Amino acid sequence: MLGEYRIEGRRAADIAASVERAVGSGELEPGQSLPPMRELADELGVNANTVAAAYRTLRERGVIETAGRRGSRVRPKPATTGREYLRVEVPEGVRDVADGNPDPALLPALAEAFAAAALRSDRYPVHYGEDAVEPELERLARAGLDADGVPDGPVVVTSGSLDAIERVLMAHLKPGDAVAVEDPGWGSLLDLAPALGLRTVGVGVDDEGPLPEDVRRALAAGARALIVTDRAQNPTGAAITASRARALRSVLGEHPETLLIEDDHGHRIVDLPLHSLAGVTHSWAFVRSVAKAYGPDLRLAVLTGDPVTVDRVHGRQRLGPGWVSRLLQKAVVHLWTSGTVDAAVVAASYGRRRHALIDALKTRGVEARGRSGMNVWIPVPDETGAVARLLHSGWAVAPGARFRMSAPQGIRITVSTLGSEDIEPLADAVAAAVGPAPARRYV
Numbered sequence: 001m002l003g004e005y006r007i008e009g010r011r012a013a014d015i016a017a018s019v020e021r022a023v024g025s026g027e028l029e030p031g032q033s034l035p036p037m038r039e040l041a042d043e044l045g046v047n048a049n050t051v052a053a054a055y056r057t058l059r060e061r062g063v064i065e066t067a068g069r070r071g072s073r074v075r076p077k078p079a080t081t082g083r084e085y086l087r088v089e090v091p092e093g094v095r096d097v098a099d100g101n102p103d104p105a106l107l108p109a110l111a112e113a114f115a116a117a118a119l120r121s122d123r124y125p126v127h128y129g130e131d132a133v134e135p136e137l138e139r140l141a142r143a144g145l146d147a148d149g150v151p152d153g154p155v156v157v158t159s160g161s162l163d164a165i166e167r168v169l170m171a172h173l174k175p176g177d178a179v180a181v182e183d184p185g186w187g188s189l190l191d192l193a194p195a196l197g198l199r200t201v202g203v204g205v206d207d208e209g210p211l212p213e214d215v216r217r218a219l220a221a222g223a224r225a226l227i228v229t230d231r232a233q234n235p236t237g238a239a240i241t242a243s244r245a246r247a248l249r250s251v252l253g254e255h256p257e258t259l260l261i262e263d264d265h266g267h268r269i270v271d272l273p274l275h276s277l278a279g280v281t282h283s284w285a286f287v288r289s290v291a292k293a294y295g296p297d298l299r300l301a302v303l304t305g306d307p308v309t310v311d312r313v314h315g316r317q318r319l320g321p322g323w324v325s326r327l328l329q330k331a332v333v334h335l336w337t338s339g340t341v342d343a344a345v346v347a348a349s350y351g352r353r354r355h356a357l358i359d360a361l362k363t364r365g366v367e368a369r370g371r372s373g374m375n376v377w378i379p380v381p382d383e384t385g386a387v388a389r390l391l392h393s394g395w396a397v398a399p400g401a402r403f404r405m406s407a408p409q410g411i412r413i414t415v416s417t418l419g420s421e422d423i424e425p426l427a428d429a430v431a432a433a434v435g436p437a438p439a440r441r442y443v
Helices: 012-025 037-044 048-060 111-123 135-147 161-172 187-195 212-220 242-253 307-319 326-338 343-363 383-392 420-434
Strands: 064-066 072-074 155-158 178-182 199-203 225-229 259-263 283-289 301-305 375-379 410-414
Touching: 012 048, 037 048, 048 064, 048 072, 111 326, 135 155, 135 283, 135 301, 135 326, 155 161, 155 307, 161 187, 161 225, 161 259, 161 283, 161 301, 161 307, 178 187, 178 212, 187 199, 199 212, 212 225, 212 242, 283 307, 301 307, 343 375, 343 420, 383 410, 383 420, 410 420
Parallel strands: 178 199, 178 225, 225 259, 259 283
Antiparallel strands: 064 072, 155 301, 283 301, 375 410
């Protein structure tokens, strides 16, 4: 079962550390079974409860998983192995349309914003014990949320959307709980949930958002949380419509104890209206990041939700980083109030590129999706082959394996830096690499 490796330790912490060291060194490989708890307890001469506590610690750290009578085994994909490593190495001379980054030409200059923020901080320095949220940022964020119909709730600031989602999950769930996630969906989120010891249950996605029947099945089967992307879903570009929002709210109304987390990924880069699902369940959180519209290095997201959820997140944050830099918050306020980003212009720019590529592919018999945002999703029969052939043709695209669990294969193309002169050559290369595809939806 364990080959030559021998688990050691008399205390739960020592036993867990022994297993973790072996996983880290490769002596215990992904998928390898661990001894039954009583068997290991007899071998080590300790109480079975001690081994049970060690295994529980390992599950909580995402090192092992337990599947009933099949016992415990090393996780097939340890938390240290992220989907972000499923990247295509881009040789010199190959065009990179895989990175998912915004167009630098559409991002604002930051020097003025940070200079203004620094000047204000010099005049009114922040001290320990002060409010974690810049008052003007809170006011502006809440006004924007109100305008978009997001229910009233307190506001906290986190270091980006993924940080917010992690904090909300940890505030409500425990290792072993199931979370319903979009499939295909955000690769970082698909890594995060298992790293927290949570089980992911995929729900299909079409252009209008998560499929209601898939969500209903996931929640009926015991999923305690649902994470959805409102607009510019990564990788498919889906955006929740008014009719889909009504259907999803109806499903959530059948399961009011569900933790709902919404990620408004397309804030200030899309021109489609928001149709929030918040307010149907007792526990909910709504997240908006500034990264896509103002720059990936601005690690700041605004989080609102029901009072209990926000209070738990804020309380835990105080015991860790304390707060997100008020200097950064002041810079974001300056960016928001100075009009450095015209959301309509940004949305139109990405929209022209998406539609041009989708239309060019359609004329070549290739199905593609991309209702909003900066990405286009293309179903393919063999994504590994398609990625390799496109790389040979001079285009680096993202393999669908970064974004999916059981959804059909596909590739993602980021249109951010495409010019009009790039559309036809890229469409030709994609058509040659994947061939015509029958109409389908990614479920």
